Amino acid sequence: MAASNFNATWTLDHAEYQQLKRDSEKLAALERFGVDNWGGYDDAMQSLEDED
Incomplete structure (x- = not known):
């Protein structure tokens, strides 16, 4: 599972x-x-934007 640290980096x-x-x-x-x-x-791409 991804984890973030205080430097805004991901592992x-x-x-x-x-x-x-x-x-x-x-x-x-x-x-x-x-x-x-x-x-x-286009609908699929729009659904991704709607999630954000």
Whole structure:
């Protein structure tokens, strides 16, 4: 599990780091092949902004 310290840095365990890398690589591949042209893409991105 990620943890923050007083210097605003984060510590991740190896499994978490590997999952983040895989997720990032997957997103990059999907975007290269046009997932951003999918009809629900804008809705999905908006839902992320709404969560913030």
